[in-house]
Amino acid sequence: MIRLWQSAAMLLAAALPGTALAQSTQCSVPSVLPRPRPDLPTPQQPRRDIPIASYTLALTWSPQYCREKGGRDDSFQCGQGNRFGFTLHGLWPDGSGKTWPQYCKPVALLPQAVVRKHLCSTPSVQLLQHEYAKHGSCMGVTPATYFARSEALYRKLRFPDMDALSRRRGLTAGQLAQAIARVNPGISANMMRVTATRQGWLDEVWLCLDKRLRTRACPAHQGGLAASAPLKIWRGGSGTGR
Numbered sequence: 001m002i003r004l005w006q007s008a009a010m011l012l013a014a015a016l017p018g019t020a021l022a023q024s025t026q027c028s029v030p031s032v033l034p035r036p037r038p039d040l041p042t043p044q045q046p047r048r049d050i051p052i053a054s055y056t057l058a059l060t061w062s063p064q065y066c067r068e069k070g071g072r073d074d075s076f077q078c079g080q081g082n083r084f085g086f087t088l089h090g091l092w093p094d095g096s097g098k099t100w101p102q103y104c105k106p107v108a109l110l111p112q113a114v115v116r117k118h119l120c121s122t123p124s125v126q127l128l129q130h131e132y133a134k135h136g137s138c139m140g141v142t143p144a145t146y147f148a149r150s151e152a153l154y155r156k157l158r159f160p161d162m163d164a165l166s167r168r169r170g171l172t173a174g175q176l177a178q179a180i181a182r183v184n185p186g187i188s189a190n191m192m193r194v195t196a197t198r199q200g201w202l203d204e205v206w207l208c209l210d211k212r213l214r215t216r217a218c219p220a221h222q223g224g225l226a227a228s229a230p231l232k233i234w235r236g237g238s239g240t241g242r
Helices: 002-014 062-069 072-078 112-118 125-134 143-156 162-166 173-182
Strands: 019-021 054-061 086-094 158-160 192-196 202-209
Touching (some): 054 062, 086 143, 112 125, 112 143, 125 143, 158 173
Antiparallel strands (some): 019 158
8 A cells, every 4th residue: 555655656746847745755664563652741841731822843854864863763764775855743733932732641652553554754653652742642632633634734745856955055944945835835935944953954844834724924933044044955875965
């Protein structure tokens, strides 16, 4: 089933020159998956049950993630022959100001069927557990509904030619946001926040959403790079990656 979906995705991507689907370029789910560990609040990350005012859809640039953090626990995402571009970090409820709800209630370990269904979007069993425990628990929905909602938003997105952008001299965060906006009708650059490492390499793109999960202009306090900030994109492999 996964291979069939991949073939359809590749055909659709080929019909859209210069753009790509949000999905992985290669993803094969193993027959046996690790069991997630419980993800619980801590003194540094306490339970915070406050009203939801908006949402953020967070996307991770996987080549950079694997360059910096890829290890034994990340072997599915960063090895095993899988290849990912932008992956789904998660759907995050936001508060009305700088504070957000999190760990609103205890949750059980995710069912294996839910993990298996969404692993090619969020390629980490433990991250899936974390996202539902920290964020989904505040939305009053089951794990299946939480991941279905976030993945539906993720799969609607298209992306520009990231390889070409990675080779562009003088690329800025604003230019990346504009390039993404151009291939997603109804989304503008001010509805995104781009984050980077301290060395200026693309880390994540955050899409700002209202309470009805419609895109909206990002609030000023949400952070991210200034539009004029220089940005580098790691393509993977050896060397400089530019």
